[in-house]
């Protein structure tokens with residue numbers, strides 16, 4: 001047998017950083033979960049118990065904290081690139097570093113109509129995610145995204161004219177609830193080096209904001225004929241918003257809400273146009289995926 005592939009590192013490195021503006025006494029906080037995975041000339045640590053090539057995963061954790069102290073940690077694309085580049089530049093036998101950053105939401109409280117200088121709340125399970133891969137001799141490949149953004153619309157969604165055969169029980173519907181948990185990613189053209197990432201640093205927040213706004217806007221405004229068509233339009237608009245993007249993808253679970261027929265109870269109408277009380281379904285769920293690439 002031969003070692004076909006190998007990468008190792010530290011997962012679930014949790015870190016928080018506060019930025020303190022001395023002039024305004026305003027704090028800004030960031031919290032993230034980082035995963036570091038390294039590749040390179042590490043085969044002998046697997047095949048020959050040769051630990052001389054092993055950068056300890058604990059050292060990767062310590063490095064993550066030190067780099068967070070000494071560098072900006074926002075936007076997450078910048079911090080992930082700084083960290084990835086550090087490992088490839090520091091260890092001559094490490095040739096690829098895969099860094100994942102999951103940024104959690106700490107939204108500033110508004111107290112008496114004013115933004116509070118140092119109080120925040122977790123407004124939702126939504127995360128901002130980044131995967132940055134530093135590949136020696138190639139550059140830095142970045143994929144940004146949103147995950148676990150739970151949305152629902154109570155109408156403005158249809159699903160009909162689909163395959164009807166002797167396996168089809170699903171009735172056609174012209175007015176349904178649509179709910180999904182948005183996982184969307186957009187991949188950037190390869191950056192030749194860390195300097196190129198730094199030169200484009202303003203594009204990352206701008207694109208995340210636009211991708212999020214496009215997702216909300218199309219979800220709300222489209223008279224959606226299917227999850228498929230609405231997510232494709234989202235991809236088109238995000239690609240159009242940032243020329244440096246190569247692909248956009250969505251993975252959307254269709255979180256079903258079933259009508260409940262209550263007509264057995266004295267003829268109580270609760271289906272079709274009279275439907276108001278529904279049964280939210282935890283499983284099974286539809287799962288609709290797509291990747292849209294620039295021509």
Ligand SMILES: O=c1[nH]c(=O)c2nn[nH]c2[nH]1
Nearest residue numbers: 159225226227228254286
């Ligand atoms: O939007 C939808 N797409 C589908 O493919 C599907 N299948 N069942 N319900 C569905 N809704």
